[in-house]
Amino acid sequence: MKRIILTTESGADLPEDLARKHAVQVVPMHVIMDGKDYLDGDLPVEDIYEYYDRTKKIPSTAATNVHEYQEFFAKIKRDFPGCTIVHIGYTSKASVSFQSAVIASEDIDNLYLIDALNVTGGLAAIVMYAVKVLEEEPSIEPERLIDKIEAIVPKSRLAFIPGSLDFLRAGGRVSNIAYLGGALLKIKPVIELIDGKLVSTKKYRGKMSAVSEKLMSEYLSEYNIDREQLYLLYSLGLDESIKQRMDEIAKEAGFRNVRWIQAGAMISTHAGPGGFGVAGLEV
Incomplete structure (x- = not known):
């Protein structure tokens, strides 16, 4: 049975210990502060608030781009040969990140994309539901897993x-x-x-x-x-x-x-x- 790898974005705020424990791969989004691009996860949150206190300016954010997704998915394929990737993405209604994933997926086999229509903890809840399904049914077919995840999205x-x-x-x-x-x-x-x-x-x-x-x-x-x-x-x-x-x-x-x-x-x-x-x- 080919392994299923779950992926999501940093905008899920999935705690690092849970991502590591359940092998969920997380692609970073971006924070732009003072003209410099930081990967979400590399920039301490305290720096954002200190920057605002000092300048009264608020950093902007940017989605994961197509090239980053291509590299992200390609690395997973190298690390887990023959795997199936199920990507549970940040809502497409508030970011272009999901559309970038769609474009990046065009030349990658056994890659499924799910628009979670949610962010932060709401997205993390869906990811952790998928983790639970995989743990309870390790031999589940990807299509059945996707059906289950898509059914829980509106909940x-x-x-x-x-x-x-x-x-x-x-x-x-x-x-x-x-x-x-x-x-x-x-x-x-x-x-x-x-x-x-x-x-x-x-x-x-x-x-x-x-x-x-x-x-x-x-x-x-x-x-x-x-x-x-x-x-x-x-x-x-x-x-x-x-x-x-x-x-x-x-x-x-x-x-x-x-x-x-x-x-x-x-x-x-x-x-x-x-x-x-x-x-x-x-x-």
């Missing part, structure tokens, strides 16, 4: 509150965000993935400690999330007391496993410091 639910409207506005990925009013009134928008697009669905007012708890409560009421696994997301700067409270709520709600995921450099350029989110798969 991945992600909601997050950015730590800074400045960063969110600069990222330009949320078309319906009212920046000025939110900044003046201390309103914190909830961002969710709707059909692969980042959309502001609700607005909370107050401190992050209060609105994060409100987000968790409404998220768990609205979605019937599989109690086997919940992903809690944060960007550097989120208060530890908030993280402890979110753990308590998750435990009270009956989740058997909770995994915290830190936003990497690419996602942090959109979320800003001190952001919080939650992701999981509906049953």
Whole structure:
């Protein structure tokens, strides 16, 4: 049986220990800061926030390009001769990265592409679902695995509150965000993935400690999330007391496993410091 290799992008924020443990290959996206191009994963998140504090400028981001995908897939083929690659990609509605993967795949055999229509923890949840399927059914045919993954894509639910409207506005990925009013009134928008697009669905007012708890409560009421696994997301700067409270709520709600995921450099350029989110798969 030929080996199946799972791949994804750094925008999944898949923790390094999980990627390494389950042999998930991750291709980096890009952060552009002060005219210099950094690979996501090589640039410490602290440098982004320090740069903003010093210059009041927010770095931009760029997708993985076609050439990078060609080299990425070719290396996997060299390292794992005869393997089948199943790539679970960052939503095509918010980045051209997936389209670059499509172009790069044209001359590569046994390569399948899945548009996860999600980002950060929502994408990571789909990747980890695929990992679980492969572990439970190591001899599964690629086509059946793909069917399973594609069936779970619309069940991945992600909601997050950015730590800074400045960063969110600069990222330009949320078309319906009212920046000025939110900044003046201390309103914190909830961002969710709707059909692969980042959309502001609700607005909370107050401190992050209060609105994060409100987000968790409404998220768990609205979605019937599989109690086997919940992903809690944060960007550097989120208060530890908030993280402890979110753990308590998750435990009270009956989740058997909770995994915290830190936003990497690419996602942090959109979320800003001190952001919080939650992701999981509906049953």
